[in-house]
Each structure stands twice: as structure tokens, then as C-alpha cells.
Amino acid sequence: MERIDWARAHMPLLRELEAELSSTKPFAGMTIGICLHIEPKTAVLATALASGGAAIVITGSPGTTQNDVADWLAGKGFEVHGRREDGLAEHRRNITRVVERRPGLLLDNGADLVALVLEQGGNAIGATEETTTGANRLREELSGRVSFPVIVINDSPLKSIVENQHGVGQTVVSAFLQATNLGIAGRRFAVLGFGWCGRGIARYLSALGGRVSVVEPDSIRALEAALEGFEVMELEEAIPRSEVFITATGRPGVLRREHFELLPDSAILANTGHFSTEIELDALRALSREAVRVDGGIERFTLSSGKSIYLLARGEMLNLAAAGGNPVEVMDLGLSLQAASLARIATDPSTLASGPQPVPAEINQTIARRMLSALR
Amino acid sequence: MERIDWARAHMPLLRELEAELSSTKPFAGMTIGICLHIEPKTAVLATALASGGAAIVITGSPGTTQNDVADWLAGKGFEVHGRREDGLAEHRRNITRVVERRPGLLLDNGADLVALVLEQGGNAIGATEETTTGANRLREELSGRVSFPVIVINDSPLKSIVENQHGVGQTVVSAFLQATNLGIAGRRFAVLGFGWCGRGIARYLSALGGRVSVVEPDSIRALEAALEGFEVMELEEAIPRSEVFITATGRPGVLRREHFELLPDSAILANTGHFSTEIELDALRALSREAVRVDGGIERFTLSSGKSIYLLARGEMLNLAAAGGNPVEVMDLGLSLQAASLARIATDPSTLASGPQPVPAEINQTIARRMLSALR
Amino acid sequence: MERIDWARAHMPLLRELEAELSSTKPFAGMTIGICLHIEPKTAVLATALASGGAAIVITGSPGTTQNDVADWLAGKGFEVHGRREDGLAEHRRNITRVVERRPGLLLDNGADLVALVLEQGGNAIGATEETTTGANRLREELSGRVSFPVIVINDSPLKSIVENQHGVGQTVVSAFLQATNLGIAGRRFAVLGFGWCGRGIARYLSALGGRVSVVEPDSIRALEAALEGFEVMELEEAIPRSEVFITATGRPGVLRREHFELLPDSAILANTGHFSTEIELDALRALSREAVRVDGGIERFTLSSGKSIYLLARGEMLNLAAAGGNPVEVMDLGLSLQAASLARIATDPSTLASGPQPVPAEINQTIARRMLSALR
Amino acid sequence: MERIDWARAHMPLLRELEAELSSTKPFAGMTIGICLHIEPKTAVLATALASGGAAIVITGSPGTTQNDVADWLAGKGFEVHGRREDGLAEHRRNITRVVERRPGLLLDNGADLVALVLEQGGNAIGATEETTTGANRLREELSGRVSFPVIVINDSPLKSIVENQHGVGQTVVSAFLQATNLGIAGRRFAVLGFGWCGRGIARYLSALGGRVSVVEPDSIRALEAALEGFEVMELEEAIPRSEVFITATGRPGVLRREHFELLPDSAILANTGHFSTEIELDALRALSREAVRVDGGIERFTLSSGKSIYLLARGEMLNLAAAGGNPVEVMDLGLSLQAASLARIATDPSTLASGPQPVPAEINQTIARRMLSALR
Numbered sequence A, B, C, D: 001m002e003r004i005d006w007a008r009a010h011m012p013l014l015r016e017l018e019a020e021l022s023s024t025k026p027f028a029g030m031t032i033g034i035c036l037h038i039e040p041k042t043a044v045l046a047t048a049l050a051s052g053g054a055a056i057v058i059t060g061s062p063g064t065t066q067n068d069v070a071d072w073l074a075g076k077g078f079e080v081h082g083r084r085e086d087g088l089a090e091h092r093r094n095i096t097r098v099v100e101r102r103p104g105l106l107l108d109n110g111a112d113l114v115a116l117v118l119e120q121g122g123n124a125i126g127a128t129e130e131t132t133t134g135a136n137r138l139r140e141e142l143s144g145r146v147s148f149p150v151i152v153i154n155d156s157p158l159k160s161i162v163e164n165q166h167g168v169g170q171t172v173v174s175a176f177l178q179a180t181n182l183g184i185a186g187r188r189f190a191v192l193g194f195g196w197c198g199r200g201i202a203r204y205l206s207a208l209g210g211r212v213s214v215v216e217p218d219s220i221r222a223l224e225a226a227l228e229g230f231e232v233m234e235l236e237e238a239i240p241r242s243e244v245f246i247t248a249t250g251r252p253g254v255l256r257r258e259h260f261e262l263l264p265d266s267a268i269l270a271n272t273g274h275f276s277t278e279i280e281l282d283a284l285r286a287l288s289r290e291a292v293r294v295d296g297g298i299e300r301f302t303l304s305s306g307k308s309i310y311l312l313a314r315g316e317m318l319n320l321a322a323a324g325g326n327p328v329e330v331m332d333l334g335l336s337l338q339a340a341s342l343a344r345i346a347t348d349p350s351t352l353a354s355g356p357q358p359v360p361a362e363i364n365q366t367i368a369r370r371m372l373s374a375l376r
Helices: A004-010 A010-024 A040-051 A067-075 A088-100 A112-119 A134-140 A157-178 A197-208 A219-227 A234-241 A281-287 A328-347 A361-375 B002-009 B012-024 B040-051 B067-075 B086-101 B113-120 B132-139 B157-180 B195-207 B219-225 B235-241 B280-285 B328-347 B361-375 C001-010 C012-024 C039-049 C068-077 C089-102 C112-119 C132-139 C157-180 C198-209 C219-227 C235-241 C280-286 C326-349 C361-375 D004-010 D014-025 D040-051 D068-075 D088-102 D112-119 D131-139 D157-180 D196-207 D221-229 D235-241 D283-288 D328-347 D361-375
Strands: A030-037 A055-059 A079-081 A106-110 A126-129 A147-152 A189-193 A213-216 A244-247 A267-273 A286-293 A300-303 A307-312 A354-359 B031-035 B056-057 B080-083 B105-108 B126-130 B149-152 B188-192 B211-214 B244-247 B266-273 B288-295 B298-303 B306-314 B355-356 C031-035 C054-060 C079-081 C106-107 C126-129 C149-152 C186-191 C212-213 C244-245 C267-271 C288-293 C296-301 C310-312 C355-358 D031-035 D055-059 D077-081 D103-108 D126-129 D149-152 D187-190 D211-215 D244-247 D265-271 D288-295 D296-301 D308-312 D353-357
Touching: A004 A040, A004 A067, A004 B012, A004 B288, A004 B298, A004 D131, A010 A040, A010 A328, A010 A361, A030 A040, A030 A088, A030 A112, A040 A055, A040 A067, A040 A328, A055 A088, A067 A079, A079 A088, A088 A112, A088 C068, A106 A112, A106 A328, A112 A126, A112 A134, A126 A134, A126 A328, A134 A147, A134 A354, A147 A328, A157 A197, A157 A267, A157 A307, A157 A328, A157 A361, A157 B157, A189 A197, A189 A234, A197 A213, A197 A219, A213 B157, A219 C157, A244 B211, A281 A286, A281 A300, A281 A307, A281 C212, A286 B002, A300 B002, A328 A361, A354 B244, A361 C219, B002 B040, B002 B067, B012 B040, B012 B328, B012 B361, B031 B086, B031 B113, B040 B056, B040 B067, B040 B328, B056 B086, B056 D157, B067 B080, B080 B086, B086 B113, B086 D353, B105 B113, B105 B328, B113 B126, B113 B132, B126 B132, B126 B328, B132 B149, B132 B355, B157 B195, B157 B266, B157 B306, B157 B328, B157 B361, B157 D221, B157 D296, B188 B195, B188 B235, B195 B211, B195 B219, B211 B235, B219 D157, B219 D361, B280 B288, B280 B298, B280 B306, B328 B361, B361 D221, C001 C039, C001 C068, C001 D288, C001 D296, C012 C039, C012 C326, C012 C361, C031 C039, C031 C089, C031 C112, C039 C054, C039 C068, C039 C326, C068 C079, C079 C089, C089 D235, C106 C112, C106 C326, C112 C126, C112 C132, C126 C132, C126 C326, C132 C149, C132 C355, C149 C326, C157 C198, C157 C267, C157 C310, C157 C326, C157 C361, C186 C198, C186 C235, C198 C212, C235 D221, C267 D328, C280 C288, C280 C296, C280 C310, C288 D004, C296 D004, C310 D040, C326 C361, C355 D004, D004 D040, D004 D068, D004 D221, D014 D040, D014 D328, D031 D112, D040 D055, D040 D068, D055 D088, D068 D077, D077 D088, D088 D112, D103 D112, D103 D235, D103 D328, D112 D126, D112 D131, D126 D131, D126 D328, D131 D149, D131 D353, D149 D328, D157 D196, D157 D265, D157 D328, D157 D361, D187 D196, D187 D235, D196 D211, D196 D221, D283 D288, D283 D296, D283 D308, D328 D361
Parallel strands: A030 A055, A030 A106, A055 A079, A106 A126, A126 A147, A147 A354, A189 A213, A189 A244, A244 A267, A267 A307, B031 B056, B031 B105, B056 B080, B105 B126, B126 B149, B149 B355, B188 B211, B188 B244, B244 B266, B266 B306, C031 C054, C031 C106, C054 C079, C106 C126, C126 C149, C149 C355, C186 C212, C186 C244, C244 C267, C267 C310, D031 D055, D031 D103, D055 D077, D103 D126, D126 D149, D149 D353, D187 D211, D187 D244, D244 D265, D265 D308
Antiparallel strands: A286 A300, A300 A307, B288 B298, B298 B306, C288 C296, C296 C310, D288 D296, D296 D308
């Protein structure tokens, strides 16, 4: 399938792991239960794991499963549960079916598989967990109950570097350009938040000629922004002098009811934080006498004053709204950390503690070294 | 219509001209014949010209007319000829219909309108011509026969600055990201050509973390590239060490038969020059044992050696393949130069020479000053 | 004195602290013993501390005391020990004289004052220590013996940001330009080490058009460098393709005997790490048939092969070799952290633990906020 | 002599020309009369010309002759006139002595040699002229009287690229750092003028983290600045929000009497234009109740309001005030264009027109290609 071949051609880390797993067969005789969006990049991962000797049972997420990829996986002999049409009820049933196979290894997303295994009194050799949300669930809701190692992928410094510092900046720029067809050079942006994501966004916009103001309450981060040449200011100062506002704070209610009427006419709002609550959308709707879809991902709100305010991607993560979501190499990195961590668990589980834990340092070093070679 | 409103909201130069034309009415009693792609930005232009008192008769280009925009223009009382479905024969008929109205002013694209007027022994007060191709036709094929002023928009220094140095660089980056979903940071690009477009592309890729080699036969331009920190090399050196190759030379046959087998496996080729002949596509096809469409704008060729070569946008201008084409402000600038030049011709034609000529200096200064204000 | 006035005019943080200390008088009745290079910026600090009510007794370091500044301080009524002409014996005597005054507060540099107080069985309310070297001495040689708080300035994140990420990069660039009168644009540099200092240097050189290769054994840091667009390679690869080599690793023996004959003719070597051992100077001298001083800070070595190798600043920290050393604002920050930390100790010593400890978080936030305001 | 060896080691273009001239001997039997600052880089040029067979007679400029270099040149058998101590009268005599040798080729600086030859009714095979000032003198004062070709070096596009776009930006940054010991990151600069020099300065400051406002009356240039991300504004707006003001306009009276009292306290003024009249120094002095030398190249003026204004380098060209002046490669380029142009005149004078003319295109291409190779 061409889309899978294209992905594989640009996932050198997974290709190298596949070659290694093919010869070392760390998963021989084991079943790996997977919960991940079913799309071409996941297919490259599943193939790599299978080449290591594993039987694969996989389910996707409601609404994101690409049926042709699911069919392709099934055609390869993997057990696949899930179709794009599935709702939450079907998703729950699919998760159950994966757990019924009693997989020794779990590749989890939001701790759904691990939680169900524990609920059923089951066990596993070990697991990987993609998200911080899932890791928090393990540390809080499921605290003390996980008797096997769970390696949390999102805590790897490589993820911060590759995804947050570079991937997000690029993807937000790309999504902005696709959605608006506006130029960046000379345009005024306010970036709200100067954490890893915010600074990636600010730097990429600035590199393309954007004039970027930064709003950041932490004084140390704000100083970093100023020393990089950004204009640092309070939100109240940034509002009248910016045209595009991008939230990247991780906190709710950053752009609030009291701000909307102060925005310049034709201001553009976008959010890149995990939750769409960074912009108070309910208040925006309540203040508007009209809300119209412009095109693709743009909505126009007319305030009672007559001002137009444009909202991109319905206030959801702008970077994931772009065609294709995260760049291929960001996915190659994350999925390779998954595969290498599972191989580590399969090979030598006794040397790992129980419960959530970071990616082992030697895996980070190895994957970093390989990514470096791939960039040569 | 929302898409037209969005465009107008981001075309401050045309909005300011519209306000001015509304009060000065330079086109009162005149007909303007227009040949331009019919899409939202053109609609903003037509409205501005009409506000100056002109009757408008307009046709588009085959295959690019947006029918809902054509309907919207007709609803405003403009005479519109052309539908998306038209072929070349219908286009020729549409051009004829525009000329039949005996427009005093022509807004031309490729000199089609001017040529037909002359062929029919007609006349006009004056015209504007968008393209260099059209200007060359006036200077060569129609040389000595044009008895009225034709202001050539593409020769304005503002176009070089806004479109070539900034617009193209941004649009190529945007189109590459959309088409491939690959990351730019750390990736190896070879940019072939370091003219206005090539340097825009090289700088934007580099600003996003790309590692860019430049191939440029002119030693002075090549030196400029080296002093900006680019790796400058012969094509033969760039081939084995690059992954993505972007042509921007304006010359045919830059990537040729003898180069294709030397490319690294999975190399990606794209063209940004006006003609798709910068990459010898016939030779690429002839050398390939397989050619498959991957997805969207990507085609994969398998050479007899088994290597894969990917081609973006069928070798046509990558920047125009992106969603939306040129950024809105590039269009705002170009169309405003058109409108202001037509107003100059209408107001004071006797002070202008006959034949093709550059945009008057005071128009460039005025439009630059307004664009600057709009960026504040 | 004009040089002190110039420094004060560009030290807004110390000026603001001085105004604050003048009104709060936290040091009323106390003596502060200081060991710091005696130069204009130190004079601004001493004046600020005195305005807080302190009696000041100060000594400098051998060889760096500026006698006119020492005289100026004495003229202000401070007790000053030390002249430029002093050797190590005099320095030891000066330290003793400071301690004899039984200062309640110590502003130390290398833990010399603290060590002598402890050796004499004395005590203090608390101290600040500028250097990591001094902090290590407190943690190792003097471990368990310090019964009062010692705030270690160099561990503040503000120091990393202002001094290491920005100050060092700028100062190395400035010192290179002064010493060599060479251009940076288009020139090939190898930066050895991609820690805080190395990345500052690499980024500043690259920003000025330099073509920078990075050598870094840690794979994660190396990957960061590659994703920023640097060429990352082994030292063996960098040697034949670079002209200027800058060490910033913090480790000895980076450029070694086996490397010197492999360097290109006319290669230039410089070190920015704390110790001059990053380049094996003994080996370089041993391999050379001639060593000649060129001019200012450049020495030329002729190897037996006839190749010339140039060494800048005798292999000592290149950044400190530039006129003026660290930029004024780097000093303003560091000295303000000193003054604010001393005020914190003087005001409320009981809430601080004994022994070496980082700058309190609220001081970092306050100083960051003020520096930000000063940059407005 | 070590300083000359260092220069030669970093002047690859002159070294390559020397090798070529040694074998082709284009100057055999000819005398070259030279008027140039006598310093190490000039010595490298003179040696290269002599290797081409020329007898050399050379004089320097009053006040800049380095006596040890003059002695070294005399020791090589060249006829040298001039010592550092010389005043204008001696300089005039030295010029006369050079012309008395009846040199067939002249390497001139300000058209002094050419003017004297013409005055005496003499003749020459041809000449080169370094400066635009000299070229203007040839075109105006001496118009129609020059019967031999004079190649004007400063008009070469290579000079604009290498010296104006890169050399000046770097040198101004370097001189600012040396003179002030201030940091650039986060600091507010106003650059007055966005011609070749101004944009070089603005880009280099911005690349180092400076926050740069640009003042430029030409709307097209101003737009270019805005699209590169600079804040473009009127001088009146820039004055209250900047700390450092750098003139680069080529026009007198840019910073005037009415501006000085509006400057922020401790503002820093510097000029980079050819004439020191860009800042109205007389008015500044007249308005000041005190003027004190701070250190090195800084002067402090106290206005009647009590504000301090700092002036760098007495308002003369800041870039030439830095240690060493222009970077070595800028000189290598300019002197190589001189040498290659003289060789062209010597070899084939009949194909060149009389009077001032640009560097032949093939020389520009050749020298560009060699500089490119040297940067590899």
C-alpha cells in the first residue's frame, strides 16, 4: 500500500529496529496488545514488532481508524478490532477483545489496556504508555496496583527535543499557512506561553519574518524570551498591537470574556495547547451576534460591536489540524522508543522496577544516535 | 460570501484603494475588460474597480474559475464569461466576448486581450499586463503595434520583494509540508538556483532548521550564498548528499537523465520554476519500471536499479500546488498595483508613453507606504 | 570616576537594589568582607552594599586589581587591601586582613574567605559564593564544617541563561574578531562541545554567517545540534574540513597530540573552557620546531611538517581575553544576585539551612522581572 | 615579519594571484606607482605585484603609515616614501616623488596620483582607483582629460556583497562590543538608514538577539525592512524607545539639535556613514554643559537637563574604529580586484576604453569563483 510504503521510507528508526528485531526475535512466542490510532505510521510499527516474533492484536481510537490500513493489517495476519465508524461503545468492546487475548506485552495509549487488565485481575510482563495523561492515571487512579513495569514514552528527553521544540513549531506554522493562506513575514503575532511549545512556535514564526510578542507570567522564562529578541509584554499590551493570537500555556482561560471586545477587528485566534479551554469559547459564542464558517478550519464571530474575530480549528490543537498531523520523523521517534522499550521489557524484565518509569537512558542514547545517523 | 469577506479582510491595500476610487471615480463611464483567474481575491479587485465607476466585463482561465465566485460577481451586476468546465475553445470565445464590449481599459494576463484588440484593429485607452510572458509578447510578437500604454505589473520592484523574496519562500515551505508531512529541521535539501526565488527558498528552509546546499553556476550569486552560510557545491556533489531537490533556475533540463540513477534512494524532487521542464520528466518516466501515485501530490518512480524517486506536484510549480496558492498579501499587492495603474491611465493617459512600460515610481512608493502602514 | 559612572549607567539592577537597600538598611551595623576582582563593576556593587548600611572590607585577586579603582574605593571610606602588583603571598595576607575584621557577611570567590574563617575557628551570619569551584570546595574539603548558610550564585538558572547562553556566545565572537580581524561569514568553524557554552558559541557564529560543525559525544546533545541545522560529526571528520577550532567541553585533552599534524595548514585553535588543558599545549609545543608571537593574542607554531598552527589567547578562556571580559549586564546580574542574597541572609538568616545552597527562588524571580523591565 | 605573514596566510586570493603573476609576468619592465595605507595587507599586495615583474614605488597616507611595514617594504627593494609622522605637506611631496618615477601603471586612492600626472602633462598605460570619491573626481573635476583606462574598484558588485553586506555589519558589531563592553541580546537599537550598510548592521544586530528598529524614509526600502521582521518607524517614534542609535544614511544632519533633548538618558550614539556629519556634533557640544572622555572611544555629554548622552568613536566611522578595521578577507578581495585589474590593463590595454570604468565582468567572475573555492 503506497501510503504505508511512503511512511516506511521516511521512518529510518523503525526500519533499523525491524532489521534488528528480525534477527534477535525478542518477542518470540509473545502477544503484544496495542491501542493506537490506526494509520500508515502505526502499520509500520506493527510490522516491525511482528518481525520480532510477536503475535499482534490491535485496536484503534474511535473516529480515527483508517479502514484501508486496518484491512491491510488484517491481510498481514494481525488481529485488528475497530473501524472508523465505531463509537465509544464499540471502542470499549474492542479494548476488551484485545485484553481477552491475554497479551504479555501492552502498548498503551491513555492506560486503557492496563486499567482493564488490572480490573480483570490479569497480569502482564510489562507495558509502554504513550501519554502523560496515561502516566498520571497510573500514578494516581491505579497507584500501587501495577505489578509490572510500564515505560512512559512521553517523558523521554528525546520527545521534548524532537516533538516539542521542533515538531510543534513547524506543525503550527504549517497549519496556520494551510488554514489561512496568509503570509507570516511582517505580520504581528502574540504567542501566549513560552514553555517548550510556545518557544518553538515563537522561534519558527520569527524565523519566517513574523513580528512576535510573547506573553509569559513566569519571569525567568519571560527573560529568556526577551534575550532571544522577542518583545515581552503583558496580555493587555499585546492585545491592541497583535493580529494573530496563539495560546500555548497548558492553562484554561487565557483568552477570556474581558479580552474579546478589546481585540483588533479581524483578529485571528488559535490554540495549540492540549485542551481547547485556553480560549473561553463559550464566552466568545455568548458575546457574538453571529458565528459563520468561512472555509476549511476558519470560523468568524461577529461581536455586538460589529468587530469580526476569526477562530482557527475550533480552538482545538492547531498543529494536529494540519494535513497529516505530526511530521513523520516525530512519529518515527516516538514509535521507535515504544518498540525498543517493549524489546527491553521482553528481554530482561527482572531488571526493571514495577510501575511507571522513564525510558531507560541507554535506549534514549541509542535512538538519538540512530536518528543522528539518519540525518547525515 | 464568506470566502470573499475573508479575503477582503486581509487585503488592506485594495480596501484603501476602493475607498479612494469611490470618492474620485476615475473610471466613470468607462468599461474595464479583465482576464484573470476567477477566485475570491479577484472578486475583491473587481468590486474595487466598480466602486471607481467602471462597468466590468471579466473572464477567467480554463479550469481555474470558481463557479460560486463567478455567480457572486454576476449577482453584483458584472458581466462574467467562463465556468470551471470550460476548455480552450470556450476560453477563446470568452476572450472574444470581453473584447466585443470595446473596453477602454484592459487588465490583461498573458496579453490575450491586447492581442485580440490589435488583431481586430481595435484600440484602447490603456492596459495593464500581469506577467513577464505577456510583456515579452508585447515587446516581440506585437512590437511596434501597441499604440496605447501598457503598464507591466511584474516588473515592479515591489513584486520582487513581496512575492519573490518572501512569498515564494514561504509558499514552497508550506506546500512541501502539506504534500509530504515531513519535518524540515535537520533534513538535507539541495536548492538548485540562487536567483530571487531560489534564495527565498533556501533562506526559509534554513530558518526552519533545514541543512541546505546551493547549486548555482553564476560565481557572484554562488559567493553570496556561501557568505550567507550555505554550502555551495556542484550538482554532482549535492546529489549524493541531499534528500530533497528543489529546482528554481528558470532553465530547462537542470535535473537530467544522467542524474536520476545517481540520486539517493527515496530522493524527493520538486520544481518551483515557471516551467516543469527544469526536471526532465520524460527521461524520468523512460528510466522507470514503475510509476505509482502515493497520495495527494506525490508520485513514486521505481528505477531499474530498484531505487525509489518521489516527485512532488507532477513537477509543476510546487508553490502554486499548496492550498490557496500565493499568500493573500502577495495578491493584495499585485492587484493593487493593477488597480492603481489603471486609475493612473484613466486619469492622465497623455503623460504616458505607448507600449509596455514599468509601474510609475510614485505608484510603487505609494503602495509600499500603504503596505508598511498595514503591517504596523 | 568616569569608568565607574559608565558601568553604573549600564547596571540597572544594581542601581535599583541600591535604591532599595538605602531605604531598608538591611546591613545596618554589619561588616561585609568581600573577595572579588577590583574593577569598576565591583565598585558599583560595593557602593550599593554600603548604601544598605554595611561597613565594607574588600580585597581583590593578584594581578587584576585596578589601582585607580582601589583608590576610589578607599576614598569612599571603604577598607581596601590589595594592589595590582601583589603576588600570592600578599594576596594571602590581604585575605587574612579581611577576616581579621570579623565580617558577619562574606562575599566570597573560590571559598577563600570561608575557609580561612573556619580554619581560625571563627563564624559568620552567612555568605555568598560566586563560583562552582568554590561551591565544590564547600561540599567536599569543607563538608559538614560550615555552620552558616552559603548561597551559591553560579547555580542560579539566571546565570545559565544570561551568562552561558548569551554572554559567552557574544563574548567569544567579540574576542575572536578582536584577536584575528578575520571575517566570520562563510568561514568554517568546528565547535567542540555542545553544552550551554558550546551551543551559545555555535549559535552566535552561525547567526553571523559562519559554517559551523559541532563535535559532541553525547548523542542527545548531538541530536539537538543536528536539529538546529548544524553539521554534527566526529572530530576526525571535522579536522580536515574546518579552519577554526573552539573547545568548550569542560574536559581535558580534547585536541591532542595525534590531532595536530592532521589539522589543515593555518588552522586556528582557541579554548573557551575553564581550564586551558582542553588543548594539549605541551604536546603542541613539543611537536613544533618554532613558536612565534604574531600580534596581540596570537601565537604561531610551526610543526615539523612545515604547517602553521595559530593559537589564540595562549589557550586560556578566549571570552575573558576580550577587552572588558564579560558584558556589563552579565556582571550586573551576577553581582545583583550577590547583593540580594546577602540582604536575604542579613534580614532573615534563621529560615535558611546551613551550608551551600542555591539562590532562593523568589530572588531569581525578582531579579528576572527587574532585568526584563530594564530591557523594555 | 609575523604580522605580514599572518595577513598573507588569510589572503588566499592575493596568494593565488601572486602565483599566477609569478609565472605570467604581465608587469615585466613596468613601474607601478601606488598610493595606499601602508600596513601589512598592503605589503602582501606589493609583493604580489612585484612577483609579476613590476618595479614598485609606493606612498602611504598621512598618519596611518606603519613604519615597521614601510621598513620591511624598503628591505624588499621597493621604493617607499612616507612615515607615520608625515603631515599633509610631506604627503604632497611623497605623491610627487611617486609620479617622478613615471610609473606606467597607477594604483590610486582618491585620484591623487592621476590628478598629478595630468597636471604635469604626463601619461600612463592605465590606473585603478579604489574609492567612489576618486571616481567622482575623475568624472567631474578631471572629466574628459583622462586618456587612459581607470578601473574603479569600488563599483564592483563583489565589493557591495563582501564589504557592505557582510564586512560592515560584522565590523560595526565588533567595534560596538569592543568600545562598550555591553551585551547585544535584548538591547534596543535604532538603525537609521536601510541601504546596504544599514541592512547589514540591522541584520547582524538582530542575529545576535538585539531588538532593532529601522528608520528609513524610502518606502520601498522601509517595506523590505518590515518584511524581514524589523520594527519600522519614524525617528520621532524610535527616539524614546531605543537606547543605541546608529546612523548609516550617507546624509548629513540625521540626528539633529532638536533630537538630543528627546533622547533617553544614557543613550548611545554612533555613526557608520562616511562623514561624521550624520550626527550634528556641533549642536551636541553646544547643548552640553559638560563633555568628558569615559574610556577608549567613549565620550559623555551632559545636557542642560542633566541627561547623559554617550558618543562612540567621536562620531567617525564606528567600523573603522575597531581593532584592525575591515576584516582581512574584505581587504583580500579589494586588493585582488586591484591586482587583477592592473594585470588586465598591462596585458591588453587597447581593448579598454579611456577614463573611469567598472571592473571587467570576467575579473569579477574569476575573483568570485576563487573566493568561493577559498571558503570551501
